[in-house]
Each structure stands twice: as structure tokens, then as C-alpha cells.
Amino acid sequence: MSGDHNDELPPLLLEKEVADFLKSSWRGDQEVEDEDGVGSKIFDRLLKCLGTPPTVTTLRVNTLAADKHVVAKQLKSELEKQYNDRGSNPPPIVLHPALKDVLVIPSRGPNPRPPEVVKEVIVDLACGMAVLRGADVFVLGIMGAPGYLQAGETVAVYADLEGQCRKGLKEEYRERKIYVGCGVMQLSRDQMFCSAQVKLRGVGIKMTQPLYEAPSLDDVLPELLFAQNLPSIVCCMVLDPQPGETVIDMCASPGGKTNHIATLMNNEGRVVALDKTAMKVEKVTNNLARWNLTCVDAYTFDSTKCSDENADISGTPPYPPGSFDRVLLDVPCSALGQRPSARNRMTLKSLQSYSTYQRRFIEAGVKLLKPGGTLVYSTCTITMEENEHQVAWMLDKYPDLQLDEQHPHLGDTGRPCKGLTATQLSLLQRYDPTSDTSQSKYFTDNDTIGFFIAKFVKKKEMDS
Structure with missing residues (x-):
């Protein structure tokens, strides 16, 4: 993950003493672990799961304001516009069979990185994790970008796993990083890092080919839906x-x-x-x-x-x-x-x-x-x-x-x-x-x- 294009998400990386402590306690209060080390294998699988996003997005409906079936139709219309911009078909919207105020949207992925996209942008880790749940990249989360990068260019987005990327980095980031998807720049590099204007806010990269496809829910029917x-x-x-x-x-x-x-x-x-x-x-x-x-x-x-x-x-x-x-x-x-x-x-x-x-x-x-x-x-x-x-x-x-x-x-x-x-x-x-x-x-x-x-x-x- 240091400068290569391995797009598989790694397991949750913990401090060694924490990982050792959790692994030793993961079998519960049982006296011994079985001979095959099943408890350790399950714990390793847990860390792998924690490093990836859930496979569904759940939304709670404001049942005091609208019927869930009506809200589902409105949401379908919003997602059709969103996924049309991405060039893909929207996922289905499912009414949860047991929770009467909940809508469920399945995610898709992982998707491969398009080989033709060569320019890389580095974002902070929190931003990268949000992208894996469906968010676009906001300007404040962007840490590094190549020189002469222009608005409208497609870039590969990587999250800084070590927190070592200095703001405004131009060179390739060679510390550990993880790929989270590709998107289209909404601003140029100069606008993001060299502008003397008021500090920029809003979307800096519109994610068009995320590693995991999940809906971007910023300002989508906020009076009717709550992502939870x-x-x-x-x-x-x-x-x-x-x-x-x-x-x-x-x-x-x-x-x-x-x-x-x-x-x-x-x-x-x-x-x-x-x-x-x-x-x-x-x-x-x-x-x-x-x-x-x-x-x-x-x-x-x-x-x-x-x-x-x-x-x-x-x-x-x-x-x-x-x-x-x-x-x-x-x-x-x-x-x-x-x-x-x-x-x-x-x-x-x-x-x-x-x-x-x-x-x-x-x-x-x-x-x-x-x-x-x-x-x-x-x-x-x-x-x-x-x-x-x-x-x-x-x-x-x-x-x-x-x-x-x-x-x-x-x-x-x-x-x-x-x-x-x-x-x-x-x-x-x-x-x-x-x-x-x-x-x-x-x-x-x-x-x-x-x-x-x-x-x-x-x-x-x-x-x-």
C-alpha cells in the first residue's frame, strides 16, 4: 500500500498492545481456545470486516410528516438523478420487513480502479472513511494534489493511513494509503491551496466511481430522512x-x-x-x-x-x-x-x-x-x-x-x-x-x- 495500486481495503490497523489484548479476550470467558485457533481466526476476520463499510445504508423515515411509501418514491427520484450523474443505475430501495420506519439501500462493490486514471489526490483518513459510506470529498478533507491539476479532471482518491501527508503536498505520497475511488475535481489545485480568497468550503471532488457505491445523502430530503x-x-x-x-x-x-x-x-x-x-x-x-x-x-x-x-x-x-x-x-x-x-x-x-x-x-x-x-x-x-x-x-x-x-x-x-x-x-x-x-x-x-x-x-x- 505504499505507492502501489493494491485496491483491497486492509483490516482495521490497531496498536499492537491493543490488538493483542482484544485477541486474547475475544474468545469470551471460556477457559481455553480450541486447538485450531478458531477464536483468533474469528478475531482476524472481525478486523477485516471493520476495515470495510457495511453492505447496506439504512434510512429512518419521518413518519410524523409523511408516509414511508411516499418518501420511498421521492427518494427513488433523487437517487435516479444522482446515479445518472455517475453513469450507473440506482440501487433498489427496500422497505425493512421488521422496522416499519426504515428504508434500506444495498451498496455495491468493491469496484476496481479504472486503469486510465493516473493522477492521485490524497485526503485525510476521516474523509476517506466517509467516501466509503457514500460521501463526496469536501475541500477541507483534501491534503495533497498534483501540480497543475484542473477542475474537471478525473482523479484517483487515496486516504492517508498514517496521517503524515502535509497540507498542499504536490509530490506522490509514498506513505501508506488506501484507495477509496475516483472522482471529478470541482476546483483546480490553485483554487484549493493557493487562493487568497476566503477559506473554501463545499465539495472538492465529486465521486463518480467510488470503491464502494453507496448513495450520497447530503441534503437529500433532510426533513423526511435520517441516515442512521x-x-x-x-x-x-x-x-x-x-x-x-x-x-x-x-x-x-x-x-x-x-x-x-x-x-x-x-x-x-x-x-x-x-x-x-x-x-x-x-x-x-x-x-x-x-x-x-x-x-x-x-x-x-x-x-x-x-x-x-x-x-x-x-x-x-x-x-x-x-x-x-x-x-x-x-x-x-x-x-x-x-x-x-x-x-x-x-x-x-x-x-x-x-x-x-x-x-x-x-x-x-x-x-x-x-x-x-x-x-x-x-x-x-x-x-x-x-x-x-x-x-x-x-x-x-x-x-x-x-x-x-x-x-x-x-x-x-x-x-x-x-x-x-x-x-x-x-x-x-x-x-x-x-x-x-x-x-x-x-x-x-x-x-x-x-x-x-x-x-x-x-x-x-x-x-x-
């Missing part, structure tokens, strides 16, 4: 918020789940959305405004400190214990389930710090939950320490919590874990890209990001 990973959608359906209830989303940014909660509640009741920084809360409010959702109060606040005996439920945080019918705890995590991900520089110390940090959110969330209420704990990571081990810890620390059945349950069950029975593991929902897809109920659920969901109910005093 399937497990994130399932997470809020498992929470099952009802109109008129009081619900808290303790780690709300960027606001997709908050938006979904308010929609499931028919915009009736009260949703409190918290995040620690003002910029993240602004993302939440923007995503709510797109769908005109008014039942949400979003605040910049540290959720680990949002329970206070002397507080008032009606205003700003903190709040009294037992204030909420439902609590969503989509906690900060190592995010190792996100796809595609080509490079992660997280240290082992950082990885191992998450479980302790998450417990501060858990403690606050359990306090805020009413007796008889529902708490959903979720992550977008693959580690047992942040998933099954946290569930075992919660059940041990809080005798008034019990696991509850999840509906819908489209993922796998939990991995073997000390402290959890087979019945308890069956109540957990884990999305694992290495799963045997032939066993999935629906083809739409075969290939997702890594994700984990646990649903708890707090016992009423009379049940204790």
Missing part, C-alpha cells in the same frame, strides 16, 4: 418510549437517537437531552429542528452529575432521583465497532479506561430511573469489558435491576461471560460483523456496525 446505522435505530425501538412520558437521553450527541425517541413519542411528552459540550448540543438541536421536534429540552451538562435530591424535575439539570420513565445510556465508548475504520491509534491504557468512566454514567442513570421504568444501555464497540462485563456488574451492584426482553431483537445474543447465565445472555443484543449471515432473519441485518444493547427494568418496591 441499523443497530442505533433498533436501540431506540428497544427503549420503546411512549407519548406523554418523561425520558432522558444522557449522552445525546449528535442527536440521531434523541430525534428517534421524540418521533416514537409522536412529539408528545418530554425528552431531556444532555451532552457535555455546547458544540455537541448544537448538533442535537440542529437534528431536532430538521424534523420540527419540539418536545425535547437539550442542555449542555455533565450527565454524571445530573442526579440531585434537592433538584426540580421541571427545569434545567440536575434532576431528582426517580424522575424519568425511561433512560437511554448510549455511553461514551471506545467506538471500535464503527465501520469502516482503517486505523485506530488508541492506546491500551485509554481503551481500558472506558469501563470505569462508563460506570459514572450508569450510576447516575440508575438513580434517575423511576421504579418500574426502563433503562437501555448501549455502545458502538466490540469489547466485552464495555458490554457483557458491564451488564454483569450492573446486575450485581443494583439488585433492583433485571434484564428484560428486547423487541425487536435482530442481532446476536451476548458472548459467554462470567456472572451471566445463558438465559441472561439470550436477553442481550450484540451486532457482530463476523456473524453467520445465513442465520439472519432479514438480509438487511446481515452486515452492520459493531453494537451492543442491554435492556433493564427497575423493580417496583412491591416486587423487591
Whole structure:
């Protein structure tokens, strides 16, 4: 991958100490690995899966504003225009058979790099990963381009795997890079790097022959559609918020789940959305405004400190214990389930710090939950320490919590874990890209990001 044209995406590249730690724990809490090393093989396959994008794009429909069949027809028209510009036929739009507000679009790829395209443009890694999910290249993501490159030229786009490309590079980039597709320059090199004008924004390269064909959804029916990973959608359906209830989303940014909660509640009741920084809360409010959702109060606040005996439920945080019918705890995590991900520089110390940090959110969330209420704990990571081990810890620390059945349950069950029975593991929902897809109920659920969901109910005093 250093200056060659090997277009196959590599497995997720981790720091060695992190990879060794994850591999050793991937077999779960079983005493030994089988003689053939199946656990290691599965882990290697997991890293390969994490380096590639999911094979479908899932879109949640604003059912408060329009019928999903009408929205699907509008989306079809938008995709026909988009794919016509690319010179290819649009993919089908499928109504998800189990999730009544979800549309699914299959992806295509990997596609070979056209041999006639010789000029290469380097983009930063985050930009490259977005391209693999269907995005065009925005100007701010472009790091290097050949001299004399003009608008209208077709270029091969490579993502910088090492983060070493200096802005404005003219020469060939010889560090590790990965091919993500070909596209047409919307600006010249001079416009991008040598202009004295106001800093440029917008699309710099229109992707016409991406490695993986997925729809570009920027500004496509934003008032009617929300692009969201399937497990994130399932997470809020498992929470099952009802109109008129009081619900808290303790780690709300960027606001997709908050938006979904308010929609499931028919915009009736009260949703409190918290995040620690003002910029993240602004993302939440923007995503709510797109769908005109008014039942949400979003605040910049540290959720680990949002329970206070002397507080008032009606205003700003903190709040009294037992204030909420439902609590969503989509906690900060190592995010190792996100796809595609080509490079992660997280240290082992950082990885191992998450479980302790998450417990501060858990403690606050359990306090805020009413007796008889529902708490959903979720992550977008693959580690047992942040998933099954946290569930075992919660059940041990809080005798008034019990696991509850999840509906819908489209993922796998939990991995073997000390402290959890087979019945308890069956109540957990884990999305694992290495799963045997032939066993999935629906083809739409075969290939997702890594994700984990646990649903708890707090016992009423009379049940204790």
C-alpha cells in the first residue's frame, strides 16, 4: 500500500498492545481456545470486516410528516438523478420487513480502479472513511494534489493511513494509503491551496466511481430522512418510549437517537437531552429542528452529575432521583465497532479506561430511573469489558435491576461471560460483523456496525 495500486481495503490497523489484548479476550470467558485457533481466526476476520463499510445504508423515515411509501418514491427520484450523474443505475430501495420506519439501500462493490486514471489526490483518513459510506470529498478533507491539476479532471482518491501527508503536498505520497475511488475535481489545485480568497468550503471532488457505491445523502430530503446505522435505530425501538412520558437521553450527541425517541413519542411528552459540550448540543438541536421536534429540552451538562435530591424535575439539570420513565445510556465508548475504520491509534491504557468512566454514567442513570421504568444501555464497540462485563456488574451492584426482553431483537445474543447465565445472555443484543449471515432473519441485518444493547427494568418496591 505504499505507492502501489493494491485496491483491497486492509483490516482495521490497531496498536499492537491493543490488538493483542482484544485477541486474547475475544474468545469470551471460556477457559481455553480450541486447538485450531478458531477464536483468533474469528478475531482476524472481525478486523477485516471493520476495515470495510457495511453492505447496506439504512434510512429512518419521518413518519410524523409523511408516509414511508411516499418518501420511498421521492427518494427513488433523487437517487435516479444522482446515479445518472455517475453513469450507473440506482440501487433498489427496500422497505425493512421488521422496522416499519426504515428504508434500506444495498451498496455495491468493491469496484476496481479504472486503469486510465493516473493522477492521485490524497485526503485525510476521516474523509476517506466517509467516501466509503457514500460521501463526496469536501475541500477541507483534501491534503495533497498534483501540480497543475484542473477542475474537471478525473482523479484517483487515496486516504492517508498514517496521517503524515502535509497540507498542499504536490509530490506522490509514498506513505501508506488506501484507495477509496475516483472522482471529478470541482476546483483546480490553485483554487484549493493557493487562493487568497476566503477559506473554501463545499465539495472538492465529486465521486463518480467510488470503491464502494453507496448513495450520497447530503441534503437529500433532510426533513423526511435520517441516515442512521441499523443497530442505533433498533436501540431506540428497544427503549420503546411512549407519548406523554418523561425520558432522558444522557449522552445525546449528535442527536440521531434523541430525534428517534421524540418521533416514537409522536412529539408528545418530554425528552431531556444532555451532552457535555455546547458544540455537541448544537448538533442535537440542529437534528431536532430538521424534523420540527419540539418536545425535547437539550442542555449542555455533565450527565454524571445530573442526579440531585434537592433538584426540580421541571427545569434545567440536575434532576431528582426517580424522575424519568425511561433512560437511554448510549455511553461514551471506545467506538471500535464503527465501520469502516482503517486505523485506530488508541492506546491500551485509554481503551481500558472506558469501563470505569462508563460506570459514572450508569450510576447516575440508575438513580434517575423511576421504579418500574426502563433503562437501555448501549455502545458502538466490540469489547466485552464495555458490554457483557458491564451488564454483569450492573446486575450485581443494583439488585433492583433485571434484564428484560428486547423487541425487536435482530442481532446476536451476548458472548459467554462470567456472572451471566445463558438465559441472561439470550436477553442481550450484540451486532457482530463476523456473524453467520445465513442465520439472519432479514438480509438487511446481515452486515452492520459493531453494537451492543442491554435492556433493564427497575423493580417496583412491591416486587423487591
